[in-house]
Amino acid sequence: MRPQKVLDKEIIIGLTQVFRSRGYEGASLQELSEATGLKKASLYHRFPNGKQQMADAVLNYINEWVNDNVFQALLNNDFEPKIRLKNGLSQIRTLYDGGNNTCVFRALSMQAGIELFEEQINKGMNEWLSTFKKIGVALNFKPQEAEQKAMQVLIEIQGSLIVTKGLGDITIFENTLKNIEHHYLKA
Amino acid sequence: MRPQKVLDKEIIIGLTQVFRSRGYEGASLQELSEATGLKKASLYHRFPNGKQQMADAVLNYINEWVNDNVFQALLNNDFEPKIRLKNGLSQIRTLYDGGNNTCVFRALSMQAGIELFEEQINKGMNEWLSTFKKIGVALNFKPQEAEQKAMQVLIEIQGSLIVTKGLGDITIFENTLKNIEHHYLKA
DNA sequence: GTCTATAGCTAGATAGAC
DNA sequence: GTCTATCTAGCTATAGAC
DSSP: OOOOOHHHHHHHHHHHHHHHHHHHHHOOHHHHHHHHTOOHHHHHHHOTTHHHHHHHHHHHHHHHHIIIIIIHHHHOTTSOHHHHHHHHHHHHHHHTGGGTSOOHHHHTOSHHHHHHHHHHHHHHHHHHHHHHHHHHHHTTOOHHHHHHHHHHHHHHHHHHHHHHHHHTOTHHHHHHHHHHHHHHHHO | OOOOOHHHHHHHHHHHHHHHHHHHHHOOHHHHHHHHTOOHHHHHHHOTTHHHHHHHHHHHHHHHHIIIIIIHHHHOTTSOHHHHHHHHHHHHHHHTGGGTSOOHHHHTOSHHHHHHHHHHHHHHHHHHHHHHHHHHHHTTOOHHHHHHHHHHHHHHHHHHHHHHHHHTOTHHHHHHHHHHHHHHHOO
């Protein structure tokens, strides 16, 4: 693993903004350069394998962020399950900026992207599933029910982000987060 | 409206395949040419405004297909509501080839695409919502419930397609269609 | 480690023969 | 209406000065 200087994180954040909004093919080196404040040649110094390595770093960064924030909140045994769920959903709200951001999985899973990043996207989604299964079990659902609920959560989050974008209405995303909470807590 | 020769439809189908799998920026004129069997210059003869007009035609084509098949099945008063729902979902299965196809709305709603096609995507999604609201009302849900259910359907279809792609498992899409049917018929 | 400059290529788009 | 040939601009990527 490369050593993480302070500046590195700022670069990754810039790359993330571009890839998540434009997708893999839509993200040009020029725009990546502008978003990071590094000239193209400097980006290639940091990422010798070019654009693919940059997108790869973005996926790793988001994966870490989700682990450290979303999953950490959901699994933190200092709180009771209901609170953990609320906190986890709150982190998800932050991750997608209340519905304004698109999901990196979505952005990088069109044809060209999925061919390059299939493994990471696959692994990432499975981690969402297994973590939400755990919170379901903690909330006293049977393992099989918890598994189904986890899949439902993943689908609803992804779907609501697409519909939010298509209709230009972030209340759709917000309502979906509320519905997810209710589905877990009412039964 | 341009006169629709037989060949025109084949061209649109080729364009659709490319745009839906690669997105707007990912679809190159070369690939569009290969998929349609027309050289680039010939494509420009048919679509003087270039790539944007081609994607526009794809959106119109899919919109028509959905109207003639999905919505027609859902609204056809020759059948009772339960049957209409089943038939509509069956058409949706065809539209997305059982989960193998991505949705054109999704493919064309990344940054570059949404800027160009916002209006059509917005309109298209709203037609899904209003049609599914109608089938909900026909199944005796209150208008407000029917509206919520319609939104839920749109979200679940879009989300399941994303997750299906990300996990490479078309049973996810199939299960979602089954769940949608149950949600309408059990209550 | 960052930059300017540029290579090599492919993109979208046109001109003009047939 | 379709084609070959070509234009320009933008792309990813690299060379080499500092």
